[in-house]
Amino acid sequence: MLVAVTALAGVGLLGASIQQTPVPPKPLAAAAPEFEPTTPAATPGATPTATPTTPAVLDRSDPVTISIKRIGVDAQIMNLVLKKDGTLAVPPLNKAQLAGWYSLGPSPGEIGNAVIVGHVTTATDRAVFFALGNLRPKDTISVSRKDGTTATFAVDGVKSYPKKSFPTALVYGPNEKAGLRLVTCGGDFDSKAKNYLDNVIVFATAV
Numbered sequence: 270m271l272v273a274v275t276a277l278a279g280v281g282l283l284g285a286s287i288q289q290t291p292v293p294p295k296p297l298a299a300a301a302p303e304f305e306p307t308t309p310a311a312t313p314g315a316t317p318t319a320t321p322t323t324p325a326v327l328d329r330s331d332p333v334t335i336s337i338k339r340i341g342v343d344a345q346i347m348n349l350v351l352k353k354d355g356t357l358a359v360p361p362l363n364k365a366q367l368a369g370w371y372s373l374g375p376s377p378g379e380i381g382n383a384v385i386v387g388h389v390t391t392a393t394d395r396a397v398f399f400a401l402g403n404l405r406p407k408d409t410i411s412v413s414r415k416d417g418t419t420a421t422f423a424v425d426g427v428k429s430y431p432k433k434s435f436p437t438a439l440v441y442g443p444n445e446k447a448g449l450r451l452v453t454c455g456g457d458f459d460s461k462a463k464n465y466l467d468n469v470i471v472f473a474t475a476v
Contacts, residue, residue, distance in 0.1 A: 294402035302426030326447040327378030330416035340400035348372040365396035377412040378420030382448040398453035422473035447475035
């Protein structure tokens with residue numbers, strides 16, 4: 270019943286087929302980011318860096334929890350690495366209320382794009398990032414870090430992409446600011462393939 274959904278960027282998010290699969294909220298067109306990729310494509314495993322003269326907003330520190338007040342998210346974060354096939358590992362489905370940080374990339378608050386992924390559904394219920402599509406520009410996301418600091422981000426936009434058109438450069442590419450990317454599955458559910466057809470991505474910048 271479990272389905273591995275692998276985006277071109279190497280983000281594999283698990284969804285599950287249930288008797289009446291919940292339909293995640295779709296981002297409004299008005300919530301889409303106003304920017305498009307302007308940098309070369311990047312892939313997991315090649316950590317993007319800012320220019321040497323650009324100071325980091327915060328030093329590196331592992332994220333511990335993520336809080337998104339608008340959609341009621343208050344979740345612990347686990348560290349994720351790449352699988353042998355080069356795709357991003359995901360939290361186990363029995364821990365679907367946890368988010369996962371791509372630990373080979375920037376940490377939240379550092380210069381560059383920190384990437385946090387999460388499940389959208391399980392076999393019986395909604396998962397941690399089910400409601401990402403309800404976020405709107407200027408909504409706040411807070412990530413507490415192991416060093417005791419909190420990185421706070423404002424949402425720039427939310428957009429749904431077909432998995433065949435995953436915006437790799439926007440998610441994993443370089444950024445001169447401290448950015449955050451939240452990724453989950455979304456869109457319509459293909460009952461035959463037992464698969465969500467899209468990825469929903471939240472773009473945010475540290476404030």
